[in-house]
Amino acid sequence: MQKAIYQSVFNNKVLFTFILLILLLAPLFLSDFRLNLLGKFLAFAILAIGLDLLWGYTGVLSLGHGIFFGLGAYCMAMYLKLEATGGKLPDFMTWSGMQELPLIWLPFQYPIVAIILGILLPAAIAFLLGYLTFRNRINGVYFTILSQALVLVVVTLFIGQQNITGGTSGVTNFETFFGFHVNSSSTQTVIYLITVVVLASVFLGCRKLVKGRLGNVLVGVRDGENRMRFLGYNPSNYKTFVYTLSGGLAGLAGMLFVLQVGIISPTMIGIIPSIEMVLWVALGGRGTLIGPVIGAVFVNAAKTGFSESYPEYWTYFLGALFVIVVVFLPKGLMGLVEMIQERRRKVDVKQSGIKESNIKESSSVEVEKNYS
């Protein structure tokens, strides 16, 4: 029943095409500033889709996706920085007394390598971590704590290695991307459009994955991991796969983020951002793919609105939002939509007679009788 409703409204090709069209036409009616913001939100939405595959479908809650996002972002930032300095030492390295480019920066002179690594590196780390934890049946809240610990470790490392990573101030001051001025209005418009296309492809790709048998198997792993073992599945392989995929998507999102925001620093990938990412998914509605996209855009738009008018209250609002979602909207905005439709359907049923509820009642009575 639940499924049919999503299918009728949100997996509707018409609606999808409509939204895509609006996003593609947005440069015509949004100012450069607003377009840039929207592009950033859409980059976040890519991450949210991956996180939903992992949490909503597979039941694995990661509070550490900021790291994968960050790895992608730093990969892109290193390339942009090197292109800005013309292959010379970045400013923060000279300040901290470095003589030559550290080895790990070398591959990032080449944009293609940087882009590939921006996806592969976070994916590989997710794979390694996932493989080790899931195979050893470290699950549930233990995995979540571990993923949070990972954030602490990586952020501390990034801050500590100032001469390589730029420390707390991160990497910024970019000039060109493939030779185009990265801050010019036309380049930004193209990057925005690329973001829209990437988001749409990621959405369609992931939707295809979960609409197939894989989606059902993942739900099985989420709702009864042990049971799946006795159906002949090895759940840890599935979890590792989804974790790796979502890590790669987070990296991709990070790259698009840096291109549009022009800076990446440890505060953007730490614990608070990692928790915010989970909130996008929760607010939009887990296990719906489209919900988290809406959630990411909505929460970030709200955040921007708040920061423009009352910057000091944002964290309170965020906290309140989280409580409200957990207590009143466990299925997020998509759950709200579902509830409204369910109510409407019930009214229809009532009008067409009360047959259905009659059947339900008689069968539940029978079950109770058998138990006693």
Place this chain on the structure above:
Amino acid sequence: MLKSKKITVDFSGFKAINELDFEVNRNTVHFVIGPNGAGKTTLLDVICGNARVSTGKITFNDKHDLTKMSENEIVDQGISRKFQAPSVFHHLTVYENLEIAMKQKKNLFSIIKANNNQEDERKLEDMLELIGLTEEKDNLAGSLAHGQKQWLEIAMVLMQEPDLVLLDEPIAGMSKSERKKTGELITKVAKERAVLIVEHDMDFVKDYADVVTVMHEGQLLFEGSMEDVQKDSRVREVYLGRKVD
């Protein structure tokens, strides 16, 4: 086809199964009975990999030692298990439940590419027919009545086309007519495979058992036909204060 040699299952000092020798043969409906805590569920647990032996061996088709395999490898060998509490996937439809249970390659890449061919579809439809859930096939499994869930779960076990089926109290909570239907299902199924069933309901055992094993305190107390079991004095003693009806 299944043989256990002196298996012991030790729960921190307490021996739930104690040096048990046990055997299941092809094409039989084999019941395991015994008082509460006799170790019946634990026996199924070690066969399917849900519990581990401290000593002993379990071979299947004279080849593999099941005690060294992971749960999904045991399933690949052709052993499927239904648990005591019904555990179908509530957020999947009846059809989807059967589909993921169906015998198929269950590694990641095969599942990503999986698509039903005509034969798969026929198997799924036949199974729906057999358990009488054809009309419910697109409903979420969570909306089924208790008895229907039990059947769906038995069907999920059968979809794996196992050589050995393990059932733990399959008729618990079922009405009289549902019990009868389940019994017929089991008889039908056992024509091509062995079925090992743990059950408390003696009438049910009497009606459908080929062989009955009585367990007591982790050991085999008696084995034979239901008639022999009812005559045996030791069995009566064990069940004293617990009526054999």
